[in-house]
Amino acid sequence: MSSEPLPPGSPTPGSVRPGGRTARVRAAVLRATEDALVERGFSGLDLGDIAQRAEVGRTTVYRRWGTTTALVADLLADMAEQSLPRTHSGSLAEDLRANARLVQRTLADPRQGALFRAVLVAATCDTDAASALQRFYRARVDEWAPCVAEAVARGELPPDTDPAEVVRAVSAPLYYRMLTTPDPLDEAAADRAAAAAEAAARAGAHRR
Amino acid sequence: MSSEPLPPGSPTPGSVRPGGRTARVRAAVLRATEDALVERGFSGLDLGDIAQRAEVGRTTVYRRWGTTTALVADLLADMAEQSLPRTHSGSLAEDLRANARLVQRTLADPRQGALFRAVLVAATCDTDAASALQRFYRARVDEWAPCVAEAVARGELPPDTDPAEVVRAVSAPLYYRMLTTPDPLDEAAADRAAAAAEAAARAGAHRR
Numbered sequence: 039m040s041s042e043p044l045p046p047g048s049p050t051p052g053s054v055r056p057g058g059r060t061a062r063v064r065a066a067v068l069r070a071t072e073d074a075l076v077e078r079g080f081s082g083l084d085l086g087d088i089a090q091r092a093e094v095g096r097t098t099v100y101r102r103w104g105t106t107t108a109l110v111a112d113l114l115a116d117m118a119e120q121s122l123p124r125t126h127s128g129s130l131a132e133d134l135r136a137n138a139r140l141v142q143r144t145l146a147d148p149r150q151g152a153l154f155r156a157v158l159v160a161a162t163c164d165t166d167a168a169s170a171l172q173r174f175y176r177a178r179v180d181e182w183a184p185c186v187a188e189a190v191a192r193g194e195l196p197p198d199t200d201p202a203e204v205v206r207a208v209s210a211p212l213y214y215r216m217l218t219t220p221d222p223l224d225e226a227a228a229d230r231a232a233a234a235a236e237a238a239a240r241a242g243a244h245r246r
Numbered sequence: 247m248s249s250e251p252l253p254p255g256s257p258t259p260g261s262v263r264p265g266g267r268t269a270r271v272r273a274a275v276l277r278a279t280e281d282a283l284v285e286r287g288f289s290g291l292d293l294g295d296i297a298q299r300a301e302v303g304r305t306t307v308y309r310r311w312g313t314t315t316a317l318v319a320d321l322l323a324d325m326a327e328q329s330l331p332r333t334h335s336g337s338l339a340e341d342l343r344a345n346a347r348l349v350q351r352t353l354a355d356p357r358q359g360a361l362f363r364a365v366l367v368a369a370t371c372d373t374d375a376a377s378a379l380q381r382f383y384r385a386r387v388d389e390w391a392p393c394v395a396e397a398v399a400r401g402e403l404p405p406d407t408d409p410a411e412v413v414r415a416v417s418a419p420l421y422y423r424m425l426t427t428p429d430p431l432d433e434a435a436a437d438r439a440a441a442a443a444e445a446a447a448r449a450g451a452h453r454r
Contacts, residue, residue: 243446
């Protein structure tokens with residue numbers, strides 16, 4: 039808390055993200071983009087609608103982002119920065135299970151699940167959105183890969199195990215289940231995904 | 247070959263699918279739907295354009311299908327029927343590798359890959375398309391599940407192994423790789439997917 043009296047018109051401390059007006063506009067526009075993607079999907083995205091939701095001038099949105107795919111790409115860059123840190127349990131099985139459950143909870147959440155489906159759709163429609171999506175998943179994999187590298191260092195996995203492949207192997211069945219089956223994305227599915235990735239890694243199926 | 251002279255105007259034998267005019271119209275419309283999905287994606291689908299590509303009356307397309315999602319659902323039903331039969335090598339490792347390579351070749355093929363991305367997009371946009379997509383993947387899984395069931399019967403896998411889960415585990419990393427990474431979908435990726443699914447199944451990670 040500030041002990042100095044604030045000049046009139048100053049925002050209440052803590053009520054805005056740091057970084058000034060530009061950062062506040064970006065935060066509002068990205069939040070509006072998320073809302074619109076959740077409600078209407080990628081094909082329903084419209085720059086004018088985003089400006090209105092964000093209470094930002096249309097010109098600002100058109101000048102700064104220009105296209106809906108540029109908006110999605112910027113949202114994905116922001117999501118990569120906001121990505122939750124990994125666990126540090128010291129056990130490969132527990133770390134992979136924590137990772138799987140995080141993915142499962144995210145995809146099973148109505149808002150987050152709809153958001154992820156929408157950005158996957160955007161990535162199939164546009165190469166810039168696809169690159170941004172790939173960078174998002176790369177950041178996620180890089181965050182979690184050390185738990186596999188540490189298991190390799192402890193001698194639990196073959197020395198030439200590819201940590202990124204093991205991390206991707208945890209997520210893959212959960213995404214595939216969401217996209218191709220009517221089956222619920224429950225904790226049991228998460229735990230099976232983690233156990234399968236670990237078993238395959240131990241057997242040397244994820245070597246470079 | 248027919249030994250009887252054909253009446254004038256008859257189609258050359260073998261040049262049309264069996265089933266008469268209704269089946270010919272459906273085949274032409276579904277082929278046009280495929281072409282349009284490959285070229286323009288699901289969001290670019292338009293019933294009038296499909297009628298023109300298929301050289302079929304617009305009224306027929308509107309009356310028989312009515313919506314682009316109904317078209318996609320019918321295409322998926324047709325794809326489920328045309329799905330290639332599984333291999334019968336007698337070896338679990340070889341059968342899973344054949345399955346993985348079939349998925350990999352399909353997704354890596356420019357036309358088929360674009361088609362699969364388009365129907366995945368359609369399924370995220372519409373519940374009827376999603377149900378049709380789920381039935382397509384169910385048919386694929388049912389086709390390949392017996393190679394896992396036979397390995398269980400031979401005692402190669404734990405008796406309570408879920409064959410469908412093992413078949414899905416082969417495909418999942420290939421779809422996830424296509425959707426979230428810039429990495430090529432090559433034969434090495436297919437072989438790793440098959441080996442990982444087999445190792446996880448042998449370790450009991452795909453039990454019911």
